[in-house]
Amino acid sequence: MDVALVPPLMVSTGFLPTGSLLQSLVHICNEVCSMEKLPVLQGRNISTMIRRIKLLASLFEEIQESNGPLPPSSILCLTELFSVIRRVKFLIQDCKDGSSLWGLMQTELVSNQFYVLVKELGRALDILPLSLLKVTADIREQVELLHRQAKRVELFNHLKELQRREELLVLMGSNSEKNKGFIDLVKVRDVLSSIGLRNTVDYEEETSKLEAEARKQAGSGGLIVVSNINNLISLVSYCKTIIFTDDEFEKPSKEDMKLQCVRSGRYYDHSSSSKSLILNVPHEFRCPISLDLIRDPVIVASGHTYDRNSIAQWINSGHQTCPKSGQKLIHIALIPNYALKSLMQQWCEENNVPTTESSQSSSSDLERSNSKRELYEDAVDHISVVKAAVDAVKLTAEFLVGKLATGSPDIQRQAAYELRLLAKTGMDNRRIIAEAGAIPFLVTLLKSHEPRIQENAVTALLNLSIYNNNKILIMAAGAIDNIVNVLESGNTMEARENAAAAIFSLSMIDDCKVTIGKHPRAILALVGLLKEGTPAGKKDAAIALFNLAFYNANKVSAVFAGAVPLLIELLMDDKAGITDDALAVLAQLLGCSEGMEEIGKSRILVPILIDLLRFGSPKGKENSITLLLGLCKDGGEEVARRLLMNPRSIPSLQSLAADGSLKARRKADALLRLLNRCCFQSHNQIG
Numbered sequence: 001m002d003v004a005l006v007p008p009l010m011v012s013t014g015f016l017p018t019g020s021l022l023q024s025l026v027h028i029c030n031e032v033c034s035m036e037k038l039p040v041l042q043g044r045n046i047s048t049m050i051r052r053i054k055l056l057a058s059l060f061e062e063i064q065e066s067n068g069p070l071p072p073s074s075i076l077c078l079t080e081l082f083s084v085i086r087r088v089k090f091l092i093q094d095c096k097d098g099s100s101l102w103g104l105m106q107t108e109l110v111s112n113q114f115y116v117l118v119k120e121l122g123r124a125l126d127i128l129p130l131s132l133l134k135v136t137a138d139i140r141e142q143v144e145l146l147h148r149q150a151k152r153v154e155l156f157n158h159l160k161e162l163q164r165r166e167e168l169l170v171l172m173g174s175n176s177e178k179n180k181g182f183i184d185l186v187k188v189r190d191v192l193s194s195i196g197l198r199n200t201v202d203y204e205e206e207t208s209k210l211e212a213e214a215r216k217q218a219g220s221g222g223l224i225v226v227s228n229i230n231n232l233i234s235l236v237s238y239c240k241t242i243i244f245t246d247d248e249f250e251k252p253s254k255e256d257m258k259l260q261c262v263r264s265g266r267y268y269d270h271s272s273s274s275k276s277l278i279l280n281v282p283h284e285f286r287c288p289i290s291l292d293l294i295r296d297p298v299i300v301a302s303g304h305t306y307d308r309n310s311i312a313q314w315i316n317s318g319h320q321t322c323p324k325s326g327q328k329l330i331h332i333a334l335i336p337n338y339a340l341k342s343l344m345q346q347w348c349e350e351n352n353v354p355t356t357e358s359s360q361s362s363s364s365d366l367e368r369s370n371s372k373r374e375l376y377e378d379a380v381d382h383i384s385v386v387k388a389a390v391d392a393v394k395l396t397a398e399f400l401v402g403k404l405a406t407g408s409p410d411i412q413r414q415a416a417y418e419l420r421l422l423a424k425t426g427m428d429n430r431r432i433i434a435e436a437g438a439i440p441f442l443v444t445l446l447k448s449h450e451p452r453i454q455e456n457a458v459t460a461l462l463n464l465s466i467y468n469n470n471k472i473l474i475m476a477a478g479a480i481d482n483i484v485n486v487l488e489s490g491n492t493m494e495a496r497e498n499a500a501a502a503i504f505s506l507s508m509i510d511d512c513k514v515t516i517g518k519h520p521r522a523i524l525a526l527v528g529l530l531k532e533g534t535p536a537g538k539k540d541a542a543i544a545l546f547n548l549a550f551y552n553a554n555k556v557s558a559v560f561a562g563a564v565p566l567l568i569e570l571l572m573d574d575k576a577g578i579t580d581d582a583l584a585v586l587a588q589l590l591g592c593s594e595g596m597e598e599i600g601k602s603r604i605l606v607p608i609l610i611d612l613l614r615f616g617s618p619k620g621k622e623n624s625i626t627l628l629l630g631l632c633k634d635g636g637e638e639v640a641r642r643l644l645m646n647p648r649s650i651p652s653l654q655s656l657a658a659d660g661s662l663k664a665r666r667k668a669d670a671l672l673r674l675l676n677r678c679c680f681q682s683h684n685q686i687g
Helices: 017-035 043-066 072-097 100-105 107-126 138-151 159-175 187-195 200-218 223-243 254-264 308-316 338-350 362-368 372-406 409-422 425-435 437-447 452-465 470-476 481-489 493-506 510-518 522-532 535-548 552-560 563-571 578-589 593-600 605-615 616-635 635-647 650-661 662-684
Strands: 264-272 278-281 298-301 305-307
Touching: 017 043, 017 072, 043 072, 043 107, 043 138, 072 107, 072 662, 100 107, 100 159, 100 200, 100 223, 100 616, 107 138, 107 552, 138 264, 138 308, 159 187, 159 223, 187 338, 200 223, 254 409, 264 593, 298 308, 298 338, 305 308, 372 425, 372 437, 409 425, 409 437, 409 452, 425 437, 425 452, 425 470, 437 452, 437 470, 437 481, 452 470, 452 481, 452 493, 470 481, 470 493, 470 510, 481 493, 481 522, 481 635, 481 662, 493 510, 493 522, 493 535, 510 522, 510 535, 510 552, 522 535, 522 552, 522 662, 535 552, 535 563, 535 578, 552 563, 552 578, 552 593, 563 605, 578 593, 593 616, 593 650, 605 635, 605 650, 616 635, 635 650, 635 662
Parallel strands: none
Antiparallel strands: 264 278, 298 305
């Protein structure tokens, strides 16, 4: 929506100028009513809502045409209506652009969102002085009817959609390696067709939307939600490869057919006789996650092979188990399966199947046309080289650990440095070094008075902690006390900075957050580095504090350690360059009463946050609006008054409400409504 169409609030009254307000209302109503290609799901809720908006559009147009002054009591109602209609627009747009299958899974939640918006529409109309507006009797009657209907509206869930969702849940339960052959394909086709998925192009678009939803939910939805979405992706991918035949569904074009078949693992070969030949990919060449042809086969710790992209997404979403066996992965290194890749290359060549999706890779196609025998020999040679490299790392690690244990200070310094470098790359290296027994010796060396030994030891531990299993080993070795000592009074600034980074890495595990937070000097030392460190050190300290502050007791400790004034100072320090990190920590500390009180004491924070709403990064804007909304809710009229007195605040909030991220839009919208109510109450008191 054009930001210019959301005019600024007047600082003196808190209301939108009437002409611009009516223009904005008419414009956003037209946007909602002119939406095309509405989704199959939530059809009744969407169509009923659009009818209501059309009726209101007639009211707004008639008021606009009258050119008369509006009674002051109508301004708040019209502003509230604008806010509700804008949220209606976003909700319908989400239903239209989002995944149909995920929408079906969430059907009750989405229906409830429509219900809440209708109720808010009714509450806004409660304060509309209809008798004072210059509108025709016909429009007045229709608005009064709409008001009565909105007041007594009931939650509507389409029974057919609920039934389809139950059927989908049954199908998802059948979508496993064990039951894959027992999926009712007729039922799958029926369910998918009922929500508008009728050909391979629809299936591809739905898969893309589900993948986008999985990425969106990965940070906030939790592992169960992401797992359900991945299950849906797997179901769609699997069904896409086996449902379609020449007589089924609406056929896409020949070009679409060829493209979609290549992507889905079934391959279209247009022969000279113009007949289509669909080749089924052998089971062993399919990725167990995506069920598509494996493009880049890799072996995980359990011994199973997956496509690199699919298993990387699985691991990055927080899983630590093998998708096929459920076995816990002792490491997350991905080892190329050159032998399988060679066999797949042979099969692809024999069946004229392209081995990449790009049609512009003629040079790479030429390279891949080398003899199968040479490819196989290269694969075997490579596997031998990989094994030899692993053995070499193991021998090196054992040798260096021996030097840590018995060498002179010079030898220990060199050995710690070599381990630091070795642990810098590769999960396998980190695992092997830990298995060689390096961690306890490195922890002991943190006490060294020799600067380079201490610096190399803490940096080696930082690099080793990137591997999750090593986090447990480092904590079990009693490293926290020594790491905090280095953080507090290390021999070099680099050692202190890397100690802070190590605390951040270790605190990725929830239990470690608690243990680190209970250390009497850990958070205090991080706040000290926040004050004294280099820009890089301040950033390390800030992200460590952010991670620790997920645990409520640590929030309180950070506040008592004096973090709040330092963080506010850093918001103004361009040289430090950690504005976003400082904002994120402040937003975390707002979650405890002590933090709220300390943040509320600052007289300079509100103007800084208003400027950051205009010029900050997307993440910075989100955290700025979080802080402002929290302060307004806690500080009430005083903070709201300071906001309204700043001429830049309302335009910045409106811009964010129109163009910010989903979270930022919601919070900006809530803050604007809160400010409007505050202004309205003040206006009534003055009157």
